[in-house]
Amino acid sequence: MVTIDHDAVLRARVLLLGSGRPSRAELVGAYRVLAEVSPKAYVPKLVDALLALRHESRDPKVDVALAAEASRAARRIEAGAPNRAERLRRALDAYQASLFALGRRAEGRAICEELAEAGRSEPLASVLAEEGRFREAAELDEEAARNGIPEHSFWNMVRWAANLEGAGLHDAASTVFRELLEETRREAAEQRTALAILTWELVHFSRMREIGGDGAGAAAARCEALSVLEELATTGEPKNWSCILGWWRTLFVLSGRAAEPAASPESPMPPFGTELGWSRDVRDGFLGMLPGLEAEAARLREADRLPELVDVQRRIGIRAAVREGDRPYLFEERFTPYFDEGVTLARRLPDNPARLARALTDRSMFLVAARSFEPAHADFAEAVALLHDR
Numbered sequence: 001m002v003t004i005d006h007d008a009v010l011r012a013r014v015l016l017l018g019s020g021r022p023s024r025a026e027l028v029g030a031y032r033v034l035a036e037v038s039p040k041a042y043v044p045k046l047v048d049a050l051l052a053l054r055h056e057s058r059d060p061k062v063d064v065a066l067a068a069e070a071s072r073a074a075r076r077i078e079a080g081a082p083n084r085a086e087r088l089r090r091a092l093d094a095y096q097a098s099l100f101a102l103g104r105r106a107e108g109r110a111i112c113e114e115l116a117e118a119g120r121s122e123p124l125a126s127v128l129a130e131e132g133r134f135r136e137a138a139e140l141d142e143e144a145a146r147n148g149i150p151e152h153s154f155w156n157m158v159r160w161a162a163n164l165e166g167a168g169l170h171d172a173a174s175t176v177f178r179e180l181l182e183e184t185r186r187e188a189a190e191q192r193t194a195l196a197i198l199t200w201e202l203v204h205f206s207r208m209r210e211i212g213g214d215g216a217g218a219a220a221a222r223c224e225a226l227s228v229l230e231e232l233a234t235t236g237e238p239k240n241w242s243c244i245l246g247w248w249r250t251l252f253v254l255s256g257r258a259a260e261p262a263a264s265p266e267s268p269m270p271p272f273g274t275e276l277g278w279s280r281d282v283r284d285g286f287l288g289m290l291p292g293l294e295a296e297a298a299r300l301r302e303a304d305r306l307p308e309l310v311d312v313q314r315r316i317g318i319r320a321a322v323r324e325g326d327r328p329y330l331f332e333e334r335f336t337p338y339f340d341e342g343v344t345l346a347r348r349l350p351d352n353p354a355r356l357a358r359a360l361t362d363r364s365m366f367l368v369a370a371r372s373f374e375p376a377h378a379d380f381a382e383a384v385a386l387l388h389d390r
Contacts, residue, residue, distance in 0.1 A: 028049045051066075051070050051094055054094060067094040067098045085118060089115060092111055093123065100281055122144075125140040127271075130263060130271050135163075137166075158251070161177040174217075178205070196248075203380075222380075225380065229377040249321050252325070256318040270282055321335075331370055360380065364376045
């Protein structure tokens with residue numbers, strides 16, 4: 001039996017009814033008290049207040065405590081109450097993110113499983129992909145797609161295709177990505193999406209088909225991409241679009257997955273194919289590799305080991321894209337050195353046209369993101385010629 005502190009209840013009501021504006025911490029304290037006497041009215045308010053207070057916090061340990069309390073409170077909301085499911089999902093999402101930020105992966109995964117049961121499977125799919133469990137992640141993606149939750153979009157389809165590809169199911173991955181590509185073609189023809197996005201998707205699809213052993217399919221996708229790039233170089237985008245750097249960054253980062261260590265439960269890696277949803281500990285670990293990669297690049301440069309240096313420099317550039325590839329301010333100035341160096345180094349490898357074609361393609365797609373369409377077309381035309389001459 002809960003003992004009611006009537007004085008505390010009175011103070012809480014006075015606080016809420018007063019003319020002053022309580023702080024978020026004061027609101028949490030008041031709702032904690034009142035949730036015991038009027039749970040139907042105040043438990044939902046307590047959930048909202050706890051999550052708002054967590055948003056203010058800069059202490060990971062405080063974050064996890066507040067999110068845990070919000071989750072417990074959300075579970076107490078009676079079934080059928082307005083917005084119960086949405087509050088529970090928000091609380092669980094905050095809780096799993098807080099746990100992963102502290103490296104508490106087993107607990108975070110358990111909360112992701114509860115969150116999936118509550119109707120939001122994306123965090124669990126991301127965690128499974130981080131641990132190399134791509135087939136299980138793809139099954140969640142497929143189930144969500146069948147149920148129409150969430151709707152098909154670039155982000156959902158790219159993640160699903162990436163997980164299928166990670167599982168070695170290359171034809172299935174291409175089928176999913178081809179569906180996205182067909183929709184993007186229709187939208188581009190109706191000027192409902194950018195030609196730049198269509199170009200990035202076509203180039204990524206060509207990589208997928210190359211990896212899957214379909215050289216003819218890869219070449220056809222590259223030729224189509226070159227045609228779209230020629231249109232961009234000649235007339236530009238038919239419409240002005242807001243910042244679309246996230247599309248470029250997602251596919252560029254995904255293109256580097258094969259060069260990274262394999263993901264496993266013991267050594268998780270980012271869920272390539274997603275822009276958001278990386279666990280904090282995994283993201284920090286991925287970016288934390290930068291000093292080691294830069295030191296390795298210096299050793300390779302000194303030893304004049306150009307093929308390995310080209311590959312390491314690309315891994316460095318991908319991390320730069322993860323860190324700040326969606327920031328439009330001085331975008332071209334900040335990233336040009338990465339891609340110029342990649343091309344310069346690859347040109348010193350006359351017997352390795354594949355590396356040069358990759359460097360030119362990377363720079364071309366970056367230049368599309370920077371809206372420098374004529375040099376982007378020139379780079380990609382050279383890359384296509386190199387690949388078709390092999």
